[in-house]
Amino acid sequence: MSIYLDNAATTRPSPAATAQAIALLEDGFYNPSALYREGFAAHKRLEEARRAVLSHLAPAGGYGLVFTSCGSEADNLAIFSAGHGNIVVSGGEHAAVYSAAEELARRGREVRFAALRADGRVDEADLLSKVDGETALVSVIHVGNETGAVNDIAALARAVKAKNPRARFHSDGVQAFGKIPFALASPVDLYTVSAHKIGGVRGAAALAFRKGTPLHPIIFGGGQEGGLRSGTENTFAAVHFAAAAGEACGRFHENYAHVRALNACMRARLNGELFTVLSGDEASPYILSVATRLRGEVLMHMCDDAGLIVGTGSACSSKSRVSRVILACGVAPALAEGVLRLSFSPANTEDECARAAVILNRCAAELAERMR
Amino acid sequence: MKQVVIVRYCEIHLKGKNRGYFEKVFLENLEKALRGIRHEIHRPSGRYIVDGFDEGCAEEIAARLSKVFGTHSVSVAEQVPADMEEIYAAVLRIAPAEGTFKVQTNRADKHFPLDSMQMNAAVGGRLLSDRPQLRVDVRAPQHVLSVDIREDGTALVFSSLIKGAGGMPVGTAGKGMLLLSGGIDSPVAGYMIAKRGMVLEGVHFHSYPYTNMQAREKVEELARILAGYTGGMRLHVVSVTHIQEEIHRRCPDEMMITLLRRFMMRIAERIGNEAGAQCIVTGESLGQVASQTVEGMTSSNAVVERFPVLRPLVGFDKTEIIERARAIGTYETSVLPFEDCCTVFLPKHPLIRPDLAKVEKAEAQLDVEALIAEALAGAETVTFGG
Numbered sequence: 001m002s003i004y005l006d007n008a009a010t011t012r013p014s015p016a017a018t019a020q021a022i023a024l025l026e027d028g029f030y031n032p033s034a035l036y037r038e039g040f041a042a043h044k045r046l047e048e049a050r051r052a053v054l055s056h057l058a059p060a061g062g063y064g065l066v067f068t069s070c071g072s073e074a075d076n077l078a079i080f081s082a083g084h085g086n087i088v089v090s091g092g093e094h095a096a097v098y099s100a101a102e103e104l105a106r107r108g109r110e111v112r113f114a115a116l117r118a119d120g121r122v123d124e125a126d127l128l129s130k131v132d133g134e135t136a137l138v139s140v141i142h143v144g145n146e147t148g149a150v151n152d153i154a155a156l157a158r159a160v161k162a163k164n165p166r167a168r169f170h171s172d173g174v175q176a177f178g179k180i181p182f183a184l185a186s187p188v189d190l191y192t193v194s195a196h197k198i199g200g201v202r203g204a205a206a207l208a209f210r211k212g213t214p215l216h217p218i219i220f221g222g223g224q225e226g227g228l229r230s231g232t233e234n235t236f237a238a239v240h241f242a243a244a245a246g247e248a249c250g251r252f253h254e255n256y257a258h259v260r261a262l263n264a265c266m267r268a269r270l271n272g273e274l275f276t277v278l279s280g281d282e283a284s285p286y287i288l289s290v291a292t293r294l295r296g297e298v299l300m301h302m303c304d305d306a307g308l309i310v311g312t313g314s315a316c317s318s319k320s321r322v323s324r325v326i327l328a329c330g331v332a333p334a335l336a337e338g339v340l341r342l343s344f345s346p347a348n349t350e351d352e353c354a355r356a357a358v359i360l361n362r363c364a365a366e367l368a369e370r371m372r
Numbered sequence: 373m374k375q376v377v378i379v380r381y382c383e384i385h386l387k388g389k390n391r392g393y394f395e396k397v398f399l400e401n402l403e404k405a406l407r408g409i410r411h412e413i414h415r416p417s418g419r420y421i422v423d424g425f426d427e428g429c430a431e432e433i434a435a436r437l438s439k440v441f442g443t444h445s446v447s448v449a450e451q452v453p454a455d456m457e458e459i460y461a462a463v464l465r466i467a468p469a470e471g472t473f474k475v476q477t478n479r480a481d482k483h484f485p486l487d488s489m490q491m492n493a494a495v496g497g498r499l500l501s502d503r504p505q506l507r508v509d510v511r512a513p514q515h516v517l518s519v520d521i522r523e524d525g526t527a528l529v530f531s532s533l534i535k536g537a538g539g540m541p542v543g544t545a546g547k548g549m550l551l552l553s554g555g556i557d558s559p560v561a562g563y564m565i566a567k568r569g570m571v572l573e574g575v576h577f578h579s580y581p582y583t584n585m586q587a588r589e590k591v592e593e594l595a596r597i598l599a600g601y602t603g604g605m606r607l608h609v610v611s612v613t614h615i616q617e618e619i620h621r622r623c624p625d626e627m628m629i630t631l632l633r634r635f636m637m638r639i640a641e642r643i644g645n646e647a648g649a650q651c652i653v654t655g656e657s658l659g660q661v662a663s664q665t666v667e668g669m670t671s672s673n674a675v676v677e678r679f680p681v682l683r684p685l686v687g688f689d690k691t692e693i694i695e696r697a698r699a700i701g702t703y704e705t706s707v708l709p710f711e712d713c714c715t716v717f718l719p720k721h722p723l724i725r726p727d728l729a730k731v732e733k734a735e736a737q738l739d740v741e742a743l744i745a746e747a748l749a750g751a752e753t754v755t756f757g758g
Binding site: 295297298300301302304305370371 | 580581582584617620717
C-alpha cells in the first residue's frame with residue numbers, strides 16, 4: 001500500500017469512531033427532530049456529540065456550536081453573517097473564506113485583503129491598517145492549509161478589537177483543531193472546525209460561536225440547529241466527529257511530538273538542491289510545503305506511481321497552475337509551479353517518512369533529468 | 373388510443389440498387405438506439421414505424437431515434453382505425469386551441485371513401501367550427517395536422533415533427549481512425565464524418581505523468597458522447613510520453629509538435645490497419661494554431677502510408693466549430709481545463725512552416741520504429757456503448 005502523506009486533504013477515518021457511528025446507524029437512525037422516544041434518543045446523541053466537540057475547543061459556557069455539512073459551509077455561514085461595514089480577510093485564506101468574501105464584494109460589499117509574510121502568516125501590521133471603525137468582520141485562517149503557517153489568532157483578535165470593539169473575528173481552524181495547541185477564548189467570535197481532517201468523516205463540520213454573536217442562516221427550512229442550519233441532522237457524522245475528536249485530542253501531546261519528529265525527519269532528508277522548504281520553522285508540524293523548479297503535478301504523479309501519495313497546491317489546469325496563496329507569500333512563479341504539500345498524520349511512521357524522502361528525491365532528480 | 377413513432381430517412385432513397393443494404397444498416401442502428409426499450413420496428417414503405425412499446429415511452433423513443441444518423445425526421449403519432457369519426461377524434465386530441473393550421477392527408481389506401489383533398493377539407497371544416505380560435509393557413513401554418521391513411525385499415529394522426537440528425541447510417545461508409553484530443557475540434561470532426569456513415573474508432577494520446585488522469589477521463593467522456601450518435605465507439609489510449617521525451621532530448625525544441633504529430637499519424641494508421649479502418653480523421657482547421665498549416669499537414673501526411681487523412685473542419689472558423697460542439701453536446705466537456713499532451717515540452721515558438729526535408733533529418737535522430745512499437749505495446753482499448 002502507498003505511503004499516504006496527503007492528510008491535510010483528508011485523513012483515514014478512525015476505526016473506533018466508525019464502529020460507534022455504525023452502531024448508531026443501525027439502531028439509532030431515527031430523526032432527531034421526531035418527538036417519539038427513539039427520535040428523542042437520537043436527539044440526545046446529537047447533543048452529546050455537540051458538547052463533546054465543543055469541550056475540546058473551548059471552556060464550558062462561553063461558546064455554542066452549530067453542526068454543518070462541511071468546513072466550507074461553516075466558513076460561509078460566518079462570512080455571510082457579517083453585519084454592515086467592510087470585511088477584512090487575509091490573503092492566505094482557504095477558498096471557502098476567500099471566495100465567499102469575493103462573492104460579498106460582487107454584491108457591493110467592501111472587502112479588504114491583508115498581505116502575507118514570506119512564511120505564509122498574515123502581515124499583522126497590514127491587517128490592522130485595514131481594520132477601521134467600519135469593519136464588520138475580520139477572518140484570518142488559523143493554520144494555513146497550503147503552508148502550515150500558524151497565525152496567532154488570539155493576539156490578532158485582541159489587536160483587531162482594540163481598534164474596533166464591534167468588529168467580529170472569525171478564524172478557519174480546520175487544519176488546526178486537534179493538531180496544534182489552542183483553546184478558543186473571548187476575542188475570537190467564530191471558529192470553523194471539520195471532522196475529516198482528524199479521523200472523522202466528510203459530512204460533519206461545525207462553526208463554534210461566542211454566545212451572543214449574531215449569525216444569519218444560509219440554509220432555511222425546518223429550523224434545525226437552533227434555526228442556524230436547517231436540514232435533517234447528520235447524527236451519524238456528528239457522532240463520528242465527536243468520537244474522532246475525542247481520540248485526536250486525547251492523544252494530543254504524543255501525536256504532536258510524533259508528527260513533529262516526522263516533519264523534522266522529512267526536512268532533514270529532502271535533497272536541498274532539488275527542494276526548497278516553504279513552510280516556516282514555526283509552522284504546524286502537520287504540513288510541510290516544499291517547492292521545486294519542476295512541475296509539481298508531474299512530480300506528484302511520479303511519486304504516486306512509486307508508492308507515495310502527496311498533495312499539490314492546485315491541479316494541473318491550464319488556467320491556474322500556481323496557487324494564489326503561494327504567490328501571495330512572494331514565492332517566484334518558477335518555484336510556485338512546483339509546490340508539493342506533504343502532510344502528516346499520527347499514523348505515519350518515521351520509516352515511512354524516510355522512504356518517502358527517498359522516493360521524492362529520486363523522482364525529482366529523474367524528472368529534472370527528463371526535462372533537461 | 374395507441375401511439376406509434378414514425379421515422380423518415382434521408383438520402384437512402386438515392387442509393388439505387390444499394391438501397392436495400394442502406395436500409396438494413398439503418399434498421400440495425402435504429403434497433404441499437406432502442407436497446408433497453410420494448411418495441412417493434414416495421415417498414416411499411418419509405419419509412420419506419422415503431423410500435424409495441426410501453427405507455428409513456430414514445431417521447432424517449434423519438435428522442436433517441438432522432439439522433440441516429442440517416443434519420444430525416446421523427447413524429448409521434450396516434451394510430452386509429454381508418455374511419456372518419458375515429459380520425460377526427462384523434463385530430464381533436466392533438467389539435468391546438470388557437471393559431472393557424474392546415475390539414476395534410478396522405479391516402480395510401482385508395483379505397484378510403486374521401487380522397488386527400490376532400491379529407492383535408494372535411495377535417496379542416498369540422499375543426500374550424502369546433503375550435504373557433506383556429507384559422508386556416510395553407511402556405512405557412514403554425515401547425516400541420518397530418519393524417520396518414522394506410523393500406524392496413526388504420527390511420528396515423530400526428531402534428532409533431534422532430535428534426536433528425538440527417539446524414540447516412542453509420543456503417544455504410546467504412547471505418548476511420550479519429551485522433552481524439554480533449555479539445556473542442558476533434559469531437560466535432562468525428563461527428564461530421566460519422567454523420568456521413570463512417571464507423572469511428574478513436575485514438576487518444578496522453579503523456580502521463582505530464583498529463584493527468586482527469587484529462588483522460590474527459591476524453592473518455594467525449595467518446596461516450598460521440599458513441600451516443602454512432603451506436604458505440606472504441607477508444608484506443610496510447611502513451612506518447614517516451615516519444616516526447618526522446619524528441620525533447622534529441623531534436624530541436626521547435627519541432628516538438630511537428631514530430632509528435634508524425635508519430636500520432638503513424639500510430640493511428642497502424643492501429644487502423646489492425647482494426648480494418650481505411651482512413652484517419654483529424655480535427656485540424658487551416659491556420660488555427662501554429663502547427664495546422666498546409667506545411668504542417670504535408671509533414672504529417674508524409675508518414676501515412678496508405679490511408680487518406682480526412683480533415684472535415686479544415687475550412688471552419690473556431691466560432692463555427694464551437695457552435696457545432698455546443699449543438700452536439702461536447703463543448704462543455706471539451707472546455708474542462710485539463711492539459712493534453714500537446715502542451716508538454718511546449719516550445720516557445722513552434723515551427724509554423726516545417727520543411728519536410730529538415731523534419732525528416734531531425735527525426736533521423738530517433739529510433740522511430742522502436743518508439744512506435746513501445747507505444748503500441750502499451751496501448752489500451754476502451755469500448756463505449758454499441
